[in-house]
Amino acid sequence: MSTSPSNQETTYVEVDVSAWLPAGSESVGTKPKRWLRDPESETRWLMKDATHNRRTDGTSYRKGDDWAERIATGVADRLGLPAARTELAIQHGRGETRLGVISKSVVAAGEELILGNELLAQPAFRHDRAGYTISAVREALEDVEAPTSVDCELAAWDVFAGYLILDALIGNTDRHEENWAIIDNGTSRRLAPTFDHASSLGFQLDDAAKERRLRTNDLGYTPEAWADRARTEFAGKPHLSEVALEARRMQGSEKRDHWLSRCEDVERLIEPIQLVPQHRMSMSAREFAERVLRRNRERLLAV
Numbered sequence: 077m078s079t080s081p082s083n084q085e086t087t088y089v090e091v092d093v094s095a096w097l098p099a100g101s102e103s104v105g106t107k108p109k110r111w112l113r114d115p116e117s118e119t120r121w122l123m124k125d126a127t128h129n130r131r132t133d134g135t136s137y138r139k140g141d142d143w144a145e146r147i148a149t150g151v152a153d154r155l156g157l158p159a160a161r162t163e164l165a166i167q168h169g170r171g172e173t174r175l176g177v178i179s180k181s182v183v184a185a186g187e188e189l190i191l192g193n194e195l196l197a198q199p200a201f202r203h204d205r206a207g208y209t210i211s212a213v214r215e216a217l218e219d220v221e222a223p224t225s226v227d228c229e230l231a232a233w234d235v236f237a238g239y240l241i242l243d244a245l246i247g248n249t250d251r252h253e254e255n256w257a258i259i260d261n262g263t264s265r266r267l268a269p270t271f272d273h274a275s276s277l278g279f280q281l282d283d284a285a286k287e288r289r290l291r292t293n294d295l296g297y298t299p300e301a302w303a304d305r306a307r308t309e310f311a312g313k314p315h316l317s318e319v320a321l322e323a324r325r326m327q328g329s330e331k332r333d334h335w336l337s338r339c340e341d342v343e344r345l346i347e348p349i350q351l352v353p354q355h356r357m358s359m360s361a362r363e364f365a366e367r368v369l370r371r372n373r374e375r376l377l378a379v
Contacts, residue, residue, distance in 0.1 A: 084111040088146055091178060093123060094168045105280035107141070112178070120177040123165060129280060142177040143357040147365065148273030149328045150248050150348025155338045157238050158223040158269035161240035164356060175356070182269050188260045189268060192216075193253035207311030208253060210240070210323050219282035220258050221266040230331065237323040238335040239270045243308070244320040245345065245372050254308040278302060286364040299367035319373040339373055346370070
């Protein structure tokens with residue numbers, strides 16, 4: 077497998093992990109997931125199966141957890157944000173075929189991943205923390221270094237503010253305290269690349285629901301209206317763009333436009349939606365996701 081996306085991509089690859097060996101379980105989160113080891117590189121990847129929803133008539137449909145995760149990584153790449161590498165995946169075995177996404181481990185040997193909930197629970201941050209706020213996150217990151225792959229002038233908080241810009245663009249409503257982390261190598265701590273973005277771009281709606289929203293004349297039922305109702309996990313459940321812009325205001329004046337300036341080219345930001353193979357994402361899902369992203373970008377840039 078290539079270790080970096082090609083600039084000439086026409087479609088995202090689908091990795092067959094049927095022959096990959098189990099490499100441990102994963103207890104964090106509610107969705108089915110497990111660690112696998114790539115036999116060629118010996119690297120560990122977290123396999124997350126696409127999940128299903130049940131309709132009112134008793135039938136079920138596959139949600140878009142897999143393509144949402146892969147698109148999010150593509151958008152992060154275009155923003156210049158450090159993100160866990162992901163690939164669409166397929167696994168055959170035991171009379172069934174599983175579709176999902178694999179996410180490459182962000183820690184090396186000898187390193188420890190400390191989730192946000194563990195960091196915020198430490199006494200230094202617990203005593204005055206009124207709920208899960210971005211101010212509490214900023215304080216917790218004061219002595220944490222930025223990821224190694226970003227501009228050396230950026231602090232960890234500046235990069236986390238970029239993660240919130242990404243969330244706002246894709247409508248990721250799941251940035252809870254276990255969906256960000258720092259990496260401890262024994263001598264220093266740095267912010268981990270962003271990860272786990274499956275709750276994005278209307279992934280949970282079936283195609284029929286998306287079609288109704290795409291074709292409606294009711295302005296309160298469109299994909300744009302859907303995007304406008306997105307809320308975060310932070311205290312008070314503010315809109316994603318409100319959180320992102322509040323975090324931006326907390327940055328130094330010379331860094332506030334670092335990420336927003338990279339949102340100008342909307343056509344580049346929507347490219348990842350078109351790179352998902354047709355058999356993994358329907359045309360309705362693509363159109364819906366594109367309209368959501370365009371609307372979210374409008375909100376961010378209306379400052």
